[in-house]
Amino acid sequence: MITFILNNKTITTSDNAGMTLLDFVRYQQRLTGTKIGCREGDCGACTVLVGTLKNDAMEYQSITSCISPLGNAHGKHIVTVEGTNLQNKLTTAQEAMKGNFATQCGFCTPGFVVALTGFALSNSDKNHNNALNAISGNICRCTGYKAIEKAVHQVVEKFQSTHKTSVNWLIENEFVPAYFATIPKRLKEIATKKLNQSKGKVVSGGTDLYVQQADNLTDNDVLLIAKNESLKGISIENGTCTIGTNATVSDVWNHSELNKLFPNLRKHLKLVSSEQIRNMASLGGNFVNASPIGDMTIFFLALNSDITIVNSNEDERTIALKDFHQGYKKFDLQEGELLKEIRFKSPTKQSFFNFEKVSKRTHLDIASVNAAIHISVDNDTIVEAHVAIGGVAAIPKYLHETSAFLKGKQLSIKTIIDANEILQKEIAPISDIRGTSDYKRLLARQLFFAHFTELFPLQFTLNDVVQHA
Structure with a gap:
């Protein structure tokens, strides 16, 4: 069984490990803020965060869920745009996008918000170049990109008052909701035994295979080696x-x-x-x-x-x-x-x-x-x-x-x-x-x-x- 935390919910599923994380999130969990765009990892509309527990601390990275196998989520914390939401108010990244008119149709906006949230959670230096790198895989189709850059600058400015960030600091400054503080303990409690796999197409990151063979990998056995x-x-x-x-x-x-x-x-x-x-x-x-x-x-x-x-x-x-x-x-x-x-x-x-x-x-x-x-x-x-x-x-x-x-x-x-x-x-x-x-x-x-x-x-x-x- 594949077990992981999706936003604030523990998931246990027997779905095929080879199905895409995007399809599981949208069709099984009805979290439709994660969009279907190119299905090739190019547009960033399907961006989610993957949190890994290392030395009792969480490390988050952004990925494109359209070309990531569900099985690679085993033992991780997966965050969609819904999982970044605060109660009755916008997060810092959401407010920056709204306040700088950095969205029009809104289709790509969730991916940008998730990528910027990933930047806030990352261990990288909190500077403008790294923030722009964080959204390098997000392509906006209709708005002026300068407005998005202004939103990025506003997010970076929030870090100027501190030299070191923590999850608690990010919670206090409205980057992420409070449940993020509970994730390390909850991941420790999840039994993350190795998936029962013995055959199938060998897949590591899947960034090319899922562009070429997504349907085949979804329907058949896969042998995931990313955690080896x-x-x-x-x-x-x-x-x-x-x-x-x-x-x-x-x-x-x-x-x-x-x-x-x-x-x-x-x-x-x-x-x-x-x-x-x-x-x-x-x-x-x-x-x-x-x-x-x-x-x-x-x-x-x-x-x-x-x-x-x-x-x-x-x-x-x-x-x-x-x-x-x-x-x-x-x-x-x-x-x-x-x-x-x-x-x-x-x-x-x-x-x-x-x-x-x-x-x-x-x-x-x-x-x-x-x-x-x-x-x-x-x-x-x-x-x-x-x-x-x-x-x-x-x-x-x-x-x-x-x-x-x-x-x-x-x-x-x-x-x-x-x-x-x-x-x-x-x-x-x-x-x-x-x-x-x-x-x-x-x-x-x-x-x-x-x-x-x-x-x-x-x-x-x-x-x-x-x-x-």
Whole structure:
């Protein structure tokens, strides 16, 4: 039985773990403030909060319920817009939206309110940028977005009088109702035994599978692995970083040591989906989705990562990520095997990393072409280079020949231009809805050049490189 707290009510249900949380909330519980929009996680109209009890304290994150399996709610606190309501008055987030005329038709407003409430409950710094990130997965269809930004600013201003927030402070300042204070004790009392699962489609966050196969997953058995602790965690020891494949993009975003190793990490990851999706999407899921434009796959290919694979007998094998993908949507994973962890060498003072992406929207969109590079330089000589690119082949492409060519070369415009000629021979883009093959070749060139102008701005400008090309 799936057991969790939905707003202020304890739920026990035998419904299929694979049905979407959105459908359960709307059709089984009649909480229709959570809207059905795109059913792909893009619009944010179905945003809810997921609260997890950790070390006797609650941690809340926003997710899109339309692509989240009901079974992942087991042992959690799920909050819909109805669960944020106060008695006979508006919450701080609701009042901010109303007071700044940040709603017209109202369809998207519940999602914004829930996302802003999640920001208030989160452990992130209470500043304007983080508040805007919190609503990055909410798309308004009819009102002026500046009015929504003013509402966000009003919410942030409420935090200026305090350096540390608590649930009690949030209750006193009318962000959330009083029952939130009872949730940790109530979750402890809930028997959260593992769900009785032994077969079915393996699902972690489900952010891609539920876009493609929602009906099938709803009607059939699923094997949910999001709570598998053996597949989680991030550690950095002896110059090697190890990340569990169940780690989410947000886990990477929030990791302090990784942010020190990659100073532009959050800048790069902001190009990946939205906060709601980043809170759900697992790294392993991105790999086995095997999309030619998988952002995190390109990211870790450029880090020359290895992946460890484990089977049902706990036997393990390790292969290079660049050898994992074998063809379109085909990869080296046998029946009963799961991806366990990703491992790569930590960047050094002589190494540089960059990620670039072009899509029709700057944020919350799939790439036309994405690219990443990890390069080590000593006295203007390229000691090591790893280049990966997406959207230009049937698989997420590690550029073997381009990477090998760069090694040992002088860091110069000629080297970059010559390397691009090899790059163009390694890729084979096709024309599709994201652009023509010629357009993608141009993007591949420009993003490759952009790596060097971004990483070595004192030596190169894009105009200089393009003029010599």
